[in-house]
Amino acid sequence: MTADNQSARFEEAVLPHLDAAFNLARWLVRNSTDAQDLVQEAYLRAWKGFAGFHGGDGRSWVLTIVRNTCYTWLRKYSRRELTVEFNEGVHTQESSVPNPERMFNENASRAVLEQALQQLPAEFRESIVLRELEGLSYKEISEIAGVPVGTVMSRLARARARLRDCIAAVTGDGGLTCAAQTLKP
Amino acid sequence: MRCTDAQTLIESYVDGELDAVHTVDIEQHLGDCSICAPRHQDVIELRSRIREEVPYFRASPDLQQRIRAIAREKRAETSRSRVPLWAWSGAIAAVALFALITVGLVRRASESSREQMITQEIVADHLRSLMANHLTDVTSTDQHNVKPWFNGKLDFAPPVNDFAAEGFPLIGGRLDYLAGRPVAALVYQRRLHPINLFVWAAPEKYAEKAIPQALQGYNILLWARDGMTYCAISDLAADEMQTFAALLQK
Numbered sequence: 001m002t003a004d005n006q007s008a009r010f011e012e013a014v015l016p017h018l019d020a021a022f023n024l025a026r027w028l029v030r031n032s033t034d035a036q037d038l039v040q041e042a043y044l045r046a047w048k049g050f051a052g053f054h055g056g057d058g059r060s061w062v063l064t065i066v067r068n069t070c071y072t073w074l075r076k077y078s079r080r081e082l083t084v085e086f087n088e089g090v091h092t093q094e095s096s097v098p099n100p101e102r103m104f105n106e107n108a109s110r111a112v113l114e115q116a117l118q119q120l121p122a123e124f125r126e127s128i129v130l131r132e133l134e135g136l137s138y139k140e141i142s143e144i145a146g147v148p149v150g151t152v153m154s155r156l157a158r159a160r161a162r163l164r165d166c167i168a169a170v171t172g173d174g175g176l177t178c179a180a181q182t183l184k185p
Numbered sequence: 186m187r188c189t190d191a192q193t194l195i196e197s198y199v200d201g202e203l204d205a206v207h208t209v210d211i212e213q214h215l216g217d218c219s220i221c222a223p224r225h226q227d228v229i230e231l232r233s234r235i236r237e238e239v240p241y242f243r244a245s246p247d248l249q250q251r252i253r254a255i256a257r258e259k260r261a262e263t264s265r266s267r268v269p270l271w272a273w274s275g276a277i278a279a280v281a282l283f284a285l286i287t288v289g290l291v292r293r294a295s296e297s298s299r300e301q302m303i304t305q306e307i308v309a310d311h312l313r314s315l316m317a318n319h320l321t322d323v324t325s326t327d328q329h330n331v332k333p334w335f336n337g338k339l340d341f342a343p344p345v346n347d348f349a350a351e352g353f354p355l356i357g358g359r360l361d362y363l364a365g366r367p368v369a370a371l372v373y374q375r376r377l378h379p380i381n382l383f384v385w386a387a388p389e390k391y392a393e394k395a396i397p398q399a400l401q402g403y404n405i406l407l408w409a410r411d412g413m414t415y416c417a418i419s420d421l422a423a424d425e426m427q428t429f430a431a432l433l434q435k
Contacts, residue, residue: 007256016402022244135377
């Protein structure tokens with residue numbers, strides 16, 4: 001394979017999935033700067049290992065590498081992972097332009113779901129992100145996360161139950177009583 | 186079906202991951218059961234709230250630049266590196282072999298470049314349909330609305346079937362153009378992923394067995410049947426595309 005050929009194939013197989021890669025990394029490490037660096041690192045790894053990629057599903061392949069890169073980072077900085085404040089989500093949502101009216105009307109309910117998702121352990125968070133935001137199948141998620149399909153199903157079920165509880169807690173008595181204390185991967 | 190069984194299956198059902206037999210069972214149960222039906226609604230509601238309220242973070246232009254640079258820089262590095270001596274003998278042999286084969290290949294090459302042109306155009310059509318928010322001209326999940334819509338717009342009648350029960354609901358249809366002539370574009374959906382199915386009556390020589398291809402991150406299947414050419418394209422995984430093609434080939 002010539003170098004030109006290889007980089008053309010690389011661009012074709014994995015570049016279209018850059019948004020998916022960044023979204024996953026951003027949800028896993030929960031901040032934009034680190035997510036960008038980790039995606040770049042993951043794509044470098046993907047490039048180096050590209051000779052071992054024999055066609056197939058480029059998205060699952062690159063998301064697996066992104067996920068593993070992020071988990072290595074999370075393990076290294078796991079203290080940061082454990083000390084995230086509950087309100088951090090509101091202030092790190094860099095993509096939305098502040099709009100007072102919108103914030104007033106929607107923040108209460110919107111922020112709940114976003115924060116509840118931020119609070120889930122990484123394995124549960126990634127299941128929801130891959131399933132609901134990326135629309136991947138159980139099988140694809142199981143390949144990316146390296147666990148059986150049954151595990152994907154139970155993680156999704158428990159994650160959804162937790163998100164439902166959080167919504168209910170807020171709409172019920174107005175208090176946030178859904179910190180992630182009981183969910184363990 | 187008992188409620189305890191139904192409740193373990195509701196999420197898989199909403200996720201479109203149940204097989205046909207269980208799907209029929211659970212739909213029957215949800216129609217009858219006043220306990221499970223609201224739970225089903227809860228699951229659907231949570232899903233739509235997640236999709237609406239949870240932000241999807243896209244890669245910034247800066248990150249895109251950084252990623253593109255990886256392939257470019259590495260390519261430059263590799264082409265600067267020295268070619269070992271043994272490679273030259275290989276190259277000479279390759280040139281000789283190439284000269285031998287070229288003559289035989291020229292005719293086939295013109296065919297395959299036409300195929301390539303078509304797949305590239307299909308990717309462009311697919312992208313346009315997604316970007317311009319012009320997925321369907323006729324939006325209906327009813328095959329009996331979609332099929333007659335093509336009357337008078339095409340000089341052939343594309344077969345239109347709904348596969349909602351199998352997890353590939355029909356969304357609608359649209360008129361599109363391929364290699365300068367009008368073709369039928371049927372739109373199906375699998376979870377979040379739209380599938381464009383292009384159908385045209387044409388002399389293209391494709392096999393009945395679907396040939397998989399991948400281009401720009403999209404999976405493409407091409408096959409021919411009963412004098413028509415079919416091309417399905419989506420960002421679904423290759424095996425799900427095969428499942429979809431198998432439904433159409435039944």
